Structure formats: structure tokens, C-alpha cells
Amino acid sequence: MNIYTFKDDESFVETAASIISSLVHVNPHAKLGLATGSTPVGLYAKLIEMHRKGLVSFAGVTTYNLDEYVGLPENHPESYRTFMNEKFFNHIDIPLEQTHVPNGNAEDLEEECRQYDQMLDTYGPVDIQLLGLGHNGHIGFNEPGDSLSGATHLVELQEKTRTANARFFPSIDDVPTHAITIGVASIMKARQILLLVRGEDKAEIVHRALKGPITTQCPASLLQCHPNVVVLLDQGAGRLLV
Numbered sequence: 001m002n003i004y005t006f007k008d009d010e011s012f013v014e015t016a017a018s019i020i021s022s023l024v025h026v027n028p029h030a031k032l033g034l035a036t037g038s039t040p041v042g043l044y045a046k047l048i049e050m051h052r053k054g055l056v057s058f059a060g061v062t063t064y065n066l067d068e069y070v071g072l073p074e075n076h077p078e079s080y081r082t083f084m085n086e087k088f089f090n091h092i093d094i095p096l097e098q099t100h101v102p103n104g105n106a107e108d109l110e111e112e113c114r115q116y117d118q119m120l121d122t123y124g125p126v127d128i129q130l131l132g133l134g135h136n137g138h139i140g141f142n143e144p145g146d147s148l149s150g151a152t153h154l155v156e157l158q159e160k161t162r163t164a165n166a167r168f169f170p171s172i173d174d175v176p177t178h179a180i181t182i183g184v185a186s187i188m189k190a191r192q193i194l195l196l197v198r199g200e201d202k203a204e205i206v207h208r209a210l211k212g213p214i215t216t217q218c219p220a221s222l223l224q225c226h227p228n229v230v231v232l233l234d235q236g237a238g239r240l241l242v
């Protein structure tokens, strides 16, 4: 595991963007596992800027997102499909049919999970999986517990997760209670993992995830078993690692 801590936002974002853009340069048909949340927003903005300058093309790239809320219409401002379109896909040259986000409005959610999983099995593994980190150690929406699921599944969001994500909704009551997430097996199959974490409030969970015991009670701790993980932290998030 290679862990880097950055003093300033610009170098944090530039490093993340150069990892993704170099991969796409080497393999224009790269498969990218993408994430939502506030942390990767700067990375997406930087990649858009690089694309506008003609430095990178995503025309041949295929993307697979980690997760989606259940029950928000696809065009809801806080659905992860809307997030990805607005923050990234609509500003680059990727055809939308090459982008995949689980459908949280499928009539049969179990079937949607099965199909998403089958797609990952058929076309995966992704060349790189981008990840953020939840305050409780979740990756994607794989919440801590006595066990974890390997496959794409329906999950009930924990109170801590709903509270953290309430900042994007009018009130906590508007935060969905369930989500679809790819499982830890799919995440662990990625050829490379790029974990991005920012903020003092994540320092403790960063320490638990990267240096603590490997346990289902902290899903991100499983990343310690992956052979190719790059972790980018700002100083706040990396505070307890020294």
C-alpha cells in the first residue's frame, strides 16, 4: 500500500488526475470504477480541464460506478447518476452508453443487483477503482457489520451514513434509507485501487482502515489485503498516521 499525504489541495487533485489520465493514455479502452461523494469532485473537475486542453480523451473508456441510492428518480439532483453526469460525464467525450450506474429505481432491485454483478463479472475487472471513505469505514455503501457481501447487493444505510449525507438533502428525512452497492469482492478484484480521503474528521477512520485490524467492522480495512493500493490523503486525514 502506497500512502501519500499532501499539504495542498492542488497537488492532491493533480496527483489523482495524473494517475487516472496516465492509465487512459496507456490504455484508451480502460475500464474505470468510479465513486461519488464530495472527495472526488476536484479530481473530476481536473480531468475535465485536462480534457478541454486536449490532454486526455475518454471516448474509448467504460465506467462502472460503485453505488446508487434506492428510490430517487434518475434525474433527482442527488441521485448518483445525476451527480456523475453533472460533475463529469456531460463535460467529457465519453458516450453515455459507456457509463454504468446501478439503477436504484428498478422494479426488481434484487434482479438489478444480479444484472449489475453479472456485467462486472463479464466485463471486469476494472483497471482502477476509485474509492472514498465513509466515517464508519464504508467503501461504496458496504457498511460495517458482522459480515460483508461479496456481490452487488441492496443495503440498508446506517444512521451515521444518512447523517453524513444529509448535507446534500433538505433534511435527514429526505436521505434514502437504502442503496445498491457493488460488493467487496468486486472492489477487491480491481487491478488497482485509488483511495482518496480528505478532512480531519476522517483521521480516525483512516488510521483504523490502514493500520488497524482487518475486520468486517471496518470494510475499508480489507484494502490492506489488496496488492496494489494507492492512498492519497490531505494533512487532516493523514494526521494520525505518523
Ligand SMILES: N[C@@H]1[C@@H](O)[C@H](O)[C@@H](COP(=O)(O)O)O[C@@H]1O
Binding pocket: 035, 036, 037, 038, 039, 040, 066, 067, 131, 132, 133, 134, 139, 140, 141, 161, 165
Ligand atoms: N457512497 C458514498 C461513498 O462512496 C463515499 O466514499 C462516501 C464519502 O463521501 P465524502 O467524500 O463526501 O466524504 O460517501 C458516500 O456514502
